[in-house]
Amino acid sequence: MSNAPKPNQPIVTHIYTADPSAHVFDGKLYIYPSHDLDHDGPDNDNGDQYAMEDYHILSLDNFESPVVDHGEALHVRDVKWASKQMWAPDAAYKNNTYYLFFPARDHDGIFRIGVATSESPAGPFKPEDNYMEGSYSIDPAVFVDEDNEAYMYFGGLWGGQLEKWQTGSFKAEVVDGPAADAPAIGPRVVRLSEDMKSFASEIHEISIIDEDGNPIVAGDEDRRYFEGPWLHKYNGLYYLSYSTGTTHKLVYAVGTNPLGPFTFKGTILTPVIGWTTHHSIVEFEDKWYLFYHDCSLSEGVNHKRSVKYTELHYNEDGTIQTIDPYKE
Numbered sequence: 135m136s137n138a139p140k141p142n143q144p145i146v147t148h149i150y151t152a153d154p155s156a157h158v159f160d161g162k163l164y165i166y167p168s169h170d171l172d173h174d175g176p177d178n179d180n181g182d183q184y185a186m187e188d189y190h191i192l193s194l195d196n197f198e199s200p201v202v203d204h205g206e207a208l209h210v211r212d213v214k215w216a217s218k219q220m221w222a223p224d225a226a227y228k229n230n231t232y233y234l235f236f237p238a239r240d241h242d243g244i245f246r247i248g249v250a251t252s253e254s255p256a257g258p259f260k261p262e263d264n265y266m267e268g269s270y271s272i273d274p275a276v277f278v279d280e281d282n283e284a285y286m287y288f289g290g291l292w293g294g295q296l297e298k299w300q301t302g303s304f305k306a307e308v309v310d311g312p313a314a315d316a317p318a319i320g321p322r323v324v325r326l327s328e329d330m331k332s333f334a335s336e337i338h339e340i341s342i343i344d345e346d347g348n349p350i351v352a353g354d355e356d357r358r359y360f361e362g363p364w365l366h367k368y369n370g371l372y373y374l375s376y377s378t379g380t381t382h383k384l385v386y387a388v389g390t391n392p393l394g395p396f397t398f399k400g401t402i403l404t405p406v407i408g409w410t411t412h413h414s415i416v417e418f419e420d421k422w423y424l425f426y427h428d429c430s431l432s433e434g435v436n437h438k439r440s441v442k443y444t445e446l447h448y449n450e451d452g453t454i455q456t457i458d459p460y461k462e
């Protein structure tokens with residue numbers, strides 16, 4: 135069909151979308167993106183320009199069929215604990231229920247992570263009254279392992295407030311991370327309860343190490359974690375991929391345990407047009423795909439992004455081939 139999405143092109147153009155979390159549910163591809171607002175406000179390092187208010191879920195039967203926008207699935211006005219900024223979401227399926235996990239600022243301006251449920255992968259989703267107890271920061275990514283244990287990966291620097299949680303409690307005045315030669319702040323992982331609505335373990339800070347076993351340091355901005363974690367499994371190994379933020383790459387590290395440590399391996403996606411880069415990796419009909427976003431449709435406006443996809447290839451040794459999304 136002529137309006138089927140094309141690789142490395144916006145999969146929809148009637149709205150701005152970002153931070154795609156792609157999943158296969160019931161044999162179809164569902165994409166859970168942020169819904170960027172088309173506003174002309176200023177841009178800052180706190181991320182105030184990312185003023186999103188709701189989520190729209192997208193789906194496609196396959197890459198020959200058009201993308202369906204299922205309309206508003208959840209709006210901030212319906213989330214009692216949240217005040218603004220519905221950032222990068224993710225979804226999971228367990229207990230015959232679809233779960234939408236999403237970050238937003240609470241009424242004190244602190245980012246928290248909430249959960250909402252639906253009988254349908256396309257929503258609408260009904261939010262819990264309170265955020266997940268003990269949650270903080272942004273970018274939840276939920277991975278359900280083959281043994282049915284579910285883990286949530288999360289956290290982001292700068293506007294995502296992870297620096298402010300270095301002591302284990304929120305310190306509004308803290309803006310700096312560790313010294314350049316000290317281990318970088320790691321993403322967080324926590325095991326989810328059977329009903330997926332609460333934390334069933336302590337929150338664990340993930341260690342990302344180099345090939346010699348040394349922690350990646352905070353000053354190593356080409357490799358250190360910034361935001362947007364994603365966990366997938368390939369050939370029995372756990373692949374943690376994420377954005378390096380200030381150096382605008384999507385990179386990955388591999389481990390044998392979902393809690394880490396993960397050994398840094400390389401770059402998945404070179405920088406895209408726009409400041410942020412955020413992704414997911416999904417297997418669909420025996421091929422692997424990278425969903426990502428850039429700001430080409432808005433001609434470079436950081437908070438007006440568009441979700442795209444491209445095929446992802448592994449080498450025989452399990453490493454991932456680097457993608458340049460603009461290569462002819």
Ligand code: FUB
Binds near residue numbers: 222290361
């Ligand atoms: O969309 C708002 C924020 O921008 C996300 O939470 C980050 O990962 C970055 O993409």
